[in-house]
Amino acid sequence: MDMLMFQLDKAIHTPLYEQLYAAIKSSIIERKIQTNDKLPSKRKLADFLNISQTTVELAYGQLLAEGYVLSKPRVGYFVEDIDTLAYVDMEEPSQNISPEAVQIAIDFNPGQIDTQSFPFTTWRKYMKDSIDEEKAELLLVGNAQGEYELRQEIANYLYQSRGVQCSPEQIVIGSGTEQLLPMIVQLLENEHTYAIENPGYATTHYIFKQQHQSTVSISVDDDGMDIKELNQSNATIAYVTPSHQFPTGAILSASRRVQLLNWASKNSHHYIIEDDYDSEFRYTGKPIAALQGMDQEGKVIYMSTFSKSLMPSLRIAYFVLPPKLLEIYNEMYNYYTCTVPRIDQHTLARFMQDGHFSKHLNRMRKIYRRKLEKIVTQFKLYGDKIIISGEQAGMHLMIKANHPLNALELSQLALTNSIRIAPIDNYLVTNHSDYNQHLLLGFGGIPESKISSSIDALMHAFGFKKEY
Amino acid sequence: MDMLMFQLDKAIHTPLYEQLYAAIKSSIIERKIQTNDKLPSKRKLADFLNISQTTVELAYGQLLAEGYVLSKPRVGYFVEDIDTLAYVDMEEPSQNISPEAVQIAIDFNPGQIDTQSFPFTTWRKYMKDSIDEEKAELLLVGNAQGEYELRQEIANYLYQSRGVQCSPEQIVIGSGTEQLLPMIVQLLENEHTYAIENPGYATTHYIFKQQHQSTVSISVDDDGMDIKELNQSNATIAYVTPSHQFPTGAILSASRRVQLLNWASKNSHHYIIEDDYDSEFRYTGKPIAALQGMDQEGKVIYMSTFSKSLMPSLRIAYFVLPPKLLEIYNEMYNYYTCTVPRIDQHTLARFMQDGHFSKHLNRMRKIYRRKLEKIVTQFKLYGDKIIISGEQAGMHLMIKANHPLNALELSQLALTNSIRIAPIDNYLVTNHSDYNQHLLLGFGGIPESKISSSIDALMHAFGFKKEY
Numbered sequence: 061m062d063m064l065m066f067q068l069d070k071a072i073h074t075p076l077y078e079q080l081y082a083a084i085k086s087s088i089i090e091r092k093i094q095t096n097d098k099l100p101s102k103r104k105l106a107d108f109l110n111i112s113q114t115t116v117e118l119a120y121g122q123l124l125a126e127g128y129v130l131s132k133p134r135v136g137y138f139v140e141d142i143d144t145l146a147y148v149d150m151e152e153p154s155q156n157i158s159p160e161a162v163q164i165a166i167d168f169n170p171g172q173i174d175t176q177s178f179p180f181t182t183w184r185k186y187m188k189d190s191i192d193e194e195k196a197e198l199l200l201v202g203n204a205q206g207e208y209e210l211r212q213e214i215a216n217y218l219y220q221s222r223g224v225q226c227s228p229e230q231i232v233i234g235s236g237t238e239q240l241l242p243m244i245v246q247l248l249e250n251e252h253t254y255a256i257e258n259p260g261y262a263t264t265h266y267i268f269k270q271q272h273q274s275t276v277s278i279s280v281d282d283d284g285m286d287i288k289e290l291n292q293s294n295a296t297i298a299y300v301t302p303s304h305q306f307p308t309g310a311i312l313s314a315s316r317r318v319q320l321l322n323w324a325s326k327n328s329h330h331y332i333i334e335d336d337y338d339s340e341f342r343y344t345g346k347p348i349a350a351l352q353g354m355d356q357e358g359k360v361i362y363m364s365t366f367s368k369s370l371m372p373s374l375r376i377a378y379f380v381l382p383p384k385l386l387e388i389y390n391e392m393y394n395y396y397t398c399t400v401p402r403i404d405q406h407t408l409a410r411f412m413q414d415g416h417f418s419k420h421l422n423r424m425r426k427i428y429r430r431k432l433e434k435i436v437t438q439f440k441l442y443g444d445k446i447i448i449s450g451e452q453a454g455m456h457l458m459i460k461a462n463h464p465l466n467a468l469e470l471s472q473l474a475l476t477n478s479i480r481i482a483p484i485d486n487y488l489v490t491n492h493s494d495y496n497q498h499l500l501l502g503f504g505g506i507p508e509s510k511i512s513s514s515i516d517a518l519m520h521a522f523g524f525k526k527e528y
Numbered sequence: 529m530d531m532l533m534f535q536l537d538k539a540i541h542t543p544l545y546e547q548l549y550a551a552i553k554s555s556i557i558e559r560k561i562q563t564n565d566k567l568p569s570k571r572k573l574a575d576f577l578n579i580s581q582t583t584v585e586l587a588y589g590q591l592l593a594e595g596y597v598l599s600k601p602r603v604g605y606f607v608e609d610i611d612t613l614a615y616v617d618m619e620e621p622s623q624n625i626s627p628e629a630v631q632i633a634i635d636f637n638p639g640q641i642d643t644q645s646f647p648f649t650t651w652r653k654y655m656k657d658s659i660d661e662e663k664a665e666l667l668l669v670g671n672a673q674g675e676y677e678l679r680q681e682i683a684n685y686l687y688q689s690r691g692v693q694c695s696p697e698q699i700v701i702g703s704g705t706e707q708l709l710p711m712i713v714q715l716l717e718n719e720h721t722y723a724i725e726n727p728g729y730a731t732t733h734y735i736f737k738q739q740h741q742s743t744v745s746i747s748v749d750d751d752g753m754d755i756k757e758l759n760q761s762n763a764t765i766a767y768v769t770p771s772h773q774f775p776t777g778a779i780l781s782a783s784r785r786v787q788l789l790n791w792a793s794k795n796s797h798h799y800i801i802e803d804d805y806d807s808e809f810r811y812t813g814k815p816i817a818a819l820q821g822m823d824q825e826g827k828v829i830y831m832s833t834f835s836k837s838l839m840p841s842l843r844i845a846y847f848v849l850p851p852k853l854l855e856i857y858n859e860m861y862n863y864y865t866c867t868v869p870r871i872d873q874h875t876l877a878r879f880m881q882d883g884h885f886s887k888h889l890n891r892m893r894k895i896y897r898r899k900l901e902k903i904v905t906q907f908k909l910y911g912d913k914i915i916i917s918g919e920q921a922g923m924h925l926m927i928k929a930n931h932p933l934n935a936l937e938l939s940q941l942a943l944t945n946s947i948r949i950a951p952i953d954n955y956l957v958t959n960h961s962d963y964n965q966h967l968l969l970g971f972g973g974i975p976e977s978k979i980s981s982s983i984d985a986l987m988h989a990f991g992f993k994k995e996y
Binding site: 188246392 | 544
């Protein structure tokens with residue numbers, strides 16, 4: 061056959077190669093593609109579907125491994141007679157493929173990073189060096205809190221760049237927020253009410269709920285969480301993102317920081333969870349140290365991750381415990397094994413030790429800043445149609461559209477133009493009319509060279525015209 | 529100085545290099561080692577302390593990084609003037625070092641594997657191939673249940689070697705029992721009473737307790753869990769290790785398997801958690817398929833791990849959900865991100881796909897079988913002093929010592945001879961006089977060449993003499 065047409069969806073979680081594999085497989089099972097048909101060459105199919113050749117290679121490899129196709133070297137891939145297969149799964153293996161799925165051309169999802177600039181060669185070298193007969197001990201179970209050498213590097217980094225005061229003993233390494241936050245909830249023992257930011261990070265709300273904790277949502281404005289509202293609430297634990305509020309991008313003001321710490325001092329059961337998820341990237345204004353560094357009374361549990369600074373799929377995050385909670389941790393988790401592969405921890409520790417992490421951060425900060433500047437410049441061409449906020453740090457900002465349609469309608473309008481952008485509504489715990497016109501624009505995953513055209517495409521979708 | 533004498537403890541979790549680092553550091557801080565003193569060469573210190581040169585290198589590297597020593601190329605390491613350091617942590621960084629700590633020469637701890645036989649070169653190659661610009665998508669968040677290609681490999685493996693019937697869609701990949709078992713508890717929703725084996729795997733009991741679940745302990749005999757006792761209990765979930773009971777090594781008999789499945793059928797809330805942690809290695813008798821394969825009613829949650837088959841520090845485990853629980857999973861964990869690094873998952877999937885996993889298993893099975901045969905042969909030389917059981921599978925067995933001292937006293941006696949071996953008492957949930965004389969002997973970590981001498985050393989510690 062000449063070509064295969066499939067609708068692949070870059071927006072859903074299922075990897076593209078998996079979608080492609082599933083689509084071809086069901087075409088074979090349903091006899092839409094005949095026995096002995098030759099599949100298109102990898103290059104041609106990749107070009108046709110506008111995906112990478114690796115993606116096609118992965119999909120073909122899977123089909124080959126399962127016997128749906130056979131490979132004739134230097135000729136190509138041919139469809140097998142499926143009657144000869146021992147077992148054919150007649151159902152589609154993935155429910156995620158729908159013919160209606162929209163192809164996303166521009167993705168303003170805030171979870172993306174700039175994958176093009178990752179130091180593959182260096183990382184590969186350090187990973188290679190960690191897998192070695194001489195380091196056979198790394199195959200065995202390591203320290204429950206994570207490798208000491210990695211905690212030492214993290215402690216140094218946190219002190220120097222975030223003003224966090226801690227020893228490696230206070231650090232617990234784990235596989236991400238989903239895994240670490242339930243541990244923190246367990247450590248806090250008593251029945252608590254968690255103050256969560258509104259709008260805020262939905263995953264954490266799910267986790268508190270699943271851990272059977274009650275929550276109360278507290279408003280966020282340009283200065284971050286409203287501490288007056290917190291004081292009036294019955295909350296005992298405050299979950300905050302002070303360096304770059306998610307999703308509004310607000311920075312918790314200095315006076316509110318003091319008020320928040322005072323709130324925590326009021327009661328021995330009060331604690332603050334400071335989620336410093338993307339603080340590595342700050343572009344303007346004086347650097348503001350972490351709340352943890354201001355805390356004199358052991359009230360702040362600091363947490364952060366390498367998801368933004370290195371890669372989301374590495375699954376290395378950590379929290380820093382104040383001394384009192386560290387004691388509880390040591391009693392409660394004495395049976396525990398650290399969830400992060402030891403070889404990965406060793407690799408990261410060495411990468412940091414040799415200065416590659418700070419080098420990478422400095423490089424990425426420049427790249428993300430340039431992207432941000434391009435976004436700001438581009439939006440300015442549209443006059444007062446778009447108001448930007450939260451652009452001092454991180455890899456996302458908030459935009460307010462001066463448009464007769466609301467943000468939800470605008471995001472749907474964008475989608476029909478193959479653009480994904482979420483309304484702030486998606487992150488609201490309780491309704492809040494202040495955010496009717498606001499959208500969350502993540503720019504980490506968009507290549508620098510495509511920033512301006514992506515903004516233009518979004519403005520075009522909204523029906524806005526350049527004024528300058 | 530000529531040499532440094534430290535007591536390092538191979539038995540505790542803290543890595544040796546960390547212990548060494550901490551010991552030298554506190555000696556420097558306490559001025560036991562003077563400014564400008566030259567540290568012993570790496571090779572000499574390694575020889576002297578009977579540890580690897582890498583361990584010394586790691587410790588020296590750490591001291592260097594923190595400024596406690598300076599390195600003169602081709603001359604050696606010299607102690608710095610600590611008054612010049614900006615910050616000296618006067619406390620010992622690790623509480624785990626005690627002068628009384630016993631050096632463990634022979635370790636029968638069941639958590640060890642044979643690290644010498646790990647295919648470092650192949651694993652390194654696959655890992656290297658996974659870190660590639662062409663596969664930049666692997667940096668981003670992947671499928672929440674784990675990479676589809678890895679789940680496919682696991683499904684194939686489980687079907688072929690364990691008779692487990694499942695599709696990749698039913699598999700959820702995670703970072704180990706400590707991370708996956710709480711997810712299962714959440715999935716089962718209702719308030720349950722968990723039947724746990726007595727003796728059994730202590731970590732799981734902690735987890736059930738921490739998840740606020742009630743437990744009831746059920747006796748184990750030569751045929752595994754006593755199902756009569758289970759039927760008489762108020763348990764609604766049965767946690768079992770049918771292939772090779774931990775720690776007794778008993779195999780759940782065929783009739784009890786049927787009884788256990790019947791127990792599960794009795795009530796719609798009843799479920800079985802089948803922990804198949806070391807089933808890869810079976811040496812004698814007909815292979816017994818997993819319980820899951822016999823289950824017609826979707827009552828078995830199957831779980832297993834790569835800790836024994838590859839390495840404990842890889843932190844890749846998984847569970848297989850029956851369809852009904854899969855539906856609940858899909859609703860409950862829609863916010864979730866898989867905790868296992870995607871590059872590691874990709875590496876393992878390719879390693880399995882190309883047949884290296886089965887090759888490795890076959891090779892290790894032979895090695896572990898030879899070790900086991902040597903153990904049995906060696907114990908026979910001591911007549912009826914030792915009775916062995918649980919030696920049909922896995923990497924540990926149970927021994928019963930015909931000795932005036934009980935197992936606890938024997939394990940203490942062993943420790944004074946630098947041998948670590950745990951009494952079965954350590955694994956008892958409630959007291960059980962049947963196990964007064966029983967010890968758990970793990971042999972995974974002991975090199976084949978040292979098996980016979982290690983058994984002799986243990987027998988010598990117990991005061992037993994060869995009879996043949």
